Amino acid sequence: MRKMVKVKEHGLKILQGNEACVEGAVAAGCQFFAGYPITPASEIAEYMAHKLPTCHQGTFVQMEDELASISAITAARWGGNKSMTATSGPGFSLMQEGLGYALVTETPTVIVNVQRGGPATGQPTVSSNQDIYQARYGSHGDYELIVLAPASVQEMFDFTVKAFNLSEEFRVPVIVLADEIIGHMREKILIPEEVELLEVESPKHCKEPYRADDRLIPPSVEFFQGHNLIIDGQLHDEKGNRAGHDLEISEKLVERLNHKITQNIDAITDIETYETEEASIILVSYSSVSRSALSAVKKARAKGVAAGWIKVNSVWPFPEKALKELTASAKTVMVPEMNIGKYYREVRGILPDQKVVSVPLVGGKLHKPDDLLALILKEAKACTN
Amino acid sequence: MHELAEKYLRKEALPLLFCPGCGNGQVLNATVRAIDELKVRDDLAAVSGIGCSSWIPVYLDIDVLHTLHGRALAYAQGLKLSRPDKKVIVFTGDGDCGGIGGNHLIHAARRNIDITVVMINNYIYGMTGGQKAPTTPYRSKTKTSPYGNDENPFDVSKVVMAAGGTYVARWTTNQPVQIQKSIQKAITHKGFSFLEIMTQCPVQTGKYIFKNQDPWETMQWYKDRSATKAEDIEKGSDQFLLGEFVEDVEEEFCERIARERDGLC
Numbered sequence: 001m002r003k004m005v006k007v008k009e010h011g012l013k014i015l016q017g018n019e020a021c022v023e024g025a026v027a028a029g030c031q032f033f034a035g036y037p038i039t040p041a042s043e044i045a046e047y048m049a050h051k052l053p054t055c056h057q058g059t060f061v062q063m064e065d066e067l068a069s070i071s072a073i074t075a076a077r078w079g080g081n082k083s084m085t086a087t088s089g090p091g092f093s094l095m096q097e098g099l100g101y102a103l104v105t106e107t108p109t110v111i112v113n114v115q116r117g118g119p120a121t122g123q124p125t126v127s128s129n130q131d132i133y134q135a136r137y138g139s140h141g142d143y144e145l146i147v148l149a150p151a152s153v154q155e156m157f158d159f160t161v162k163a164f165n166l167s168e169e170f171r172v173p174v175i176v177l178a179d180e181i182i183g184h185m186r187e188k189i190l191i192p193e194e195v196e197l198l199e200v201e202s203p204k205h206c207k208e209p210y211r212a213d214d215r216l217i218p219p220s221v222e223f224f225q226g227h228n229l230i231i232d233g234q235l236h237d238e239k240g241n242r243a244g245h246d247l248e249i250s251e252k253l254v255e256r257l258n259h260k261i262t263q264n265i266d267a268i269t270d271i272e273t274y275e276t277e278e279a280s281i282i283l284v285s286y287s288s289v290s291r292s293a294l295s296a297v298k299k300a301r302a303k304g305v306a307a308g309w310i311k312v313n314s315v316w317p318f319p320e321k322a323l324k325e326l327t328a329s330a331k332t333v334m335v336p337e338m339n340i341g342k343y344y345r346e347v348r349g350i351l352p353d354q355k356v357v358s359v360p361l362v363g364g365k366l367h368k369p370d371d372l373l374a375l376i377l378k379e380a381k382a383c384t385n
Numbered sequence: 386m387h388e389l390a391e392k393y394l395r396k397e398a399l400p401l402l403f404c405p406g407c408g409n410g411q412v413l414n415a416t417v418r419a420i421d422e423l424k425v426r427d428d429l430a431a432v433s434g435i436g437c438s439s440w441i442p443v444y445l446d447i448d449v450l451h452t453l454h455g456r457a458l459a460y461a462q463g464l465k466l467s468r469p470d471k472k473v474i475v476f477t478g479d480g481d482c483g484g485i486g487g488n489h490l491i492h493a494a495r496r497n498i499d500i501t502v503v504m505i506n507n508y509i510y511g512m513t514g515g516q517k518a519p520t521t522p523y524r525s526k527t528k529t530s531p532y533g534n535d536e537n538p539f540d541v542s543k544v545v546m547a548a549g550g551t552y553v554a555r556w557t558t559n560q561p562v563q564i565q566k567s568i569q570k571a572i573t574h575k576g577f578s579f580l581e582i583m584t585q586c587p588v589q590t591g592k593y594i595f596k597n598q599d600p601w602e603t604m605q606w607y608k609d610r611s612a613t614k615a616e617d618i619e620k621g622s623d624q625f626l627l628g629e630f631v632e633d634v635e636e637e638f639c640e641r642i643a644r645e646r647d648g649l650c
Contacts, residue, residue: 079467
């Protein structure tokens with residue numbers, strides 16, 4: 001059931017992205033935050049420590065590391081609290097273990113990764129999109145999950161709310177894949193008077209916590225409801241009993257964990273476009289780079305080039321069908337991103353008959369609109385010649 | 386089936402995966418009796434990590450979170466903080482708790498969060514096949530110390546005492562009544578409770594460390610080397626102390642958070 005819930009501190013504000021993320025979490029009903037300080041995500045923990053005890057009657061706890069943080073938020077959700085953590089680079093690496101546990105136990109929770117540059121300690125104060133694959137493939141084993149990539153302070157709020165709703169709907173951890181630019185930038189944001197929240201009804205009696213419905217989603221259950229649940233990180237049957245040794249049951253579970261996301265991809269996919277219809281050059285972008293990309297496309301349009309812009313908000317599961325449709329008219333597709341050229345590979349993979357160009361930038365540099373414009377113009381010229 | 390087993394065990398999970406002669410069944414037995422005595426079933430959830438002893442709660446018909454290797458205490462703290470009105474009991478082993486989970490252990494103790502930890506100490510990594518643990522005695526031969534262990538063992542109870550645990554006790558499987566009473570005390574105690582239980586692992590510890598796979602021989606070995614009075618322990622020997630080491634009253638973490646939060650409203 002979806003219902004509108006009032007937001008206490010609504011209105012027009014100027015906020016930092018990390019602050020907006022906290023406002024979104026609080027609006028979404030987050031009751032539990034466990035985290036560990038790390039640049040450039042620390043403000044989320046700091047602001048949570050400030051906000052949760054006062055306005056929301058929630059619990060903030062600073063754990064001893066990120067392994068503990070993701071473990072605590074996962075268990076807190078089984079205790080009935082909506083929960084979240086936030087981290088960056090090295091902390092996100094540590095969380096991959098607990099992410100796998102949340103995935104296999106189908107625990108709804110939210111993990112924010114404010115990306116820095118890597119590898120290792122890398123560039124703590126500098127932005128990147130280098131974790132785009134880690135967010136999808138970082139934990140061992142076969143799984144699918146949902147990753148949202150905000151590109152503005154407003155989206156830090158909106159996507160955090162959305163992440164909580166999606167996690168509850170699909171019983172899956174949802175990653176908000178932010179970056180240092182968005183996390184630390186201050187800009188105008190309108191916090192709405194109310195937000196739409198999903199409340200999934202709990203069954204009164206549940207002896208099969210992993211018996212899924214038609215959409216492959218299991219029931220919303222938690223501890224201390226008299227169910228006497230057994231929740232195990234080992235592959236399990238519908239009752240929750242371990243079944244890693246049973247190849248048939250294990251096959252069914254791994255398939256369902258993956259299919260519950262891929263089968264429902266249309267309900268998850270979130271893409272914005274600008275002038276893509278009949279565009280011959282389309283920029284497929286996500287995250288902060290999408291702002292430069294949009295600016296470049298608008299400038300190209302002003303110069304008479306049939307350029308178009310796509311911003312992928314739900315970067316995972318990869319919206320293959322939607323992207324194919326939206327780029328149908330394009331002769332050339334460009335993928336600018338603040339990494340060595342990763343999402344490009346995905347886009348290239350689904351568009352074998354079109355020219356797909358990688359526009360990577362590493363070292364923390366953000367694509368300048370004029371640089372992207374120059375590439376678009378060069379490509380347009382090449383096409384006409 | 387015994388009436389308490391009938392009442393409290395998750396029958397579909399039976400039979401127990403423990404090897405014949407293992408001490409984990411004795412701990413499960415004492416736990417069931419403690420739960421029955423305290424009548425806390427509906428308000429109690431169990432959390433465990435990975436290893437043989439982390440299977441103890443899987444057979445309890447209560448809410449159970451069987452988690453990752455070393456992380457049981459991190460999960461347990463999240464669960465407790467989300468429902469401070471409920472009780473959380475953790476089952477863990479010496480490797481799970483003192484090795485890979487050691488950092489979570491000391492910080493949970495430092496916070497004095499109201500969790501009961503039952504750490505089964507069998508001196509070895511049993512489930513993975515008999516590798517040395519942080520508790521394996523110096524010079525003991527195991528699969529990963531074929532020429533003898535070069536490291537000094539951990540006294541995990543001492544670590545918990547130093548870190549701020551407010552109830553700390555140690556028993557061996559020779560003292561089932563004391564184990565049950567300590568579990569009851571630990572569940573009732575407001576704060577971080579730590580109970581170390583020295584158990585026999587005839588298959589791994591028996592084979593590699595004691596060179597004797599008779600479970601009774603290990604229990605006898607424990608009996609011969611343990612004492613309940615510090616003055617009975619010979620310095621520099623392999624003897625160890627049993628009993629209740631700490632029973633302190635200090636403000637518990639969740640209560641402290643609630644009190645401070647009330648002050649903000």
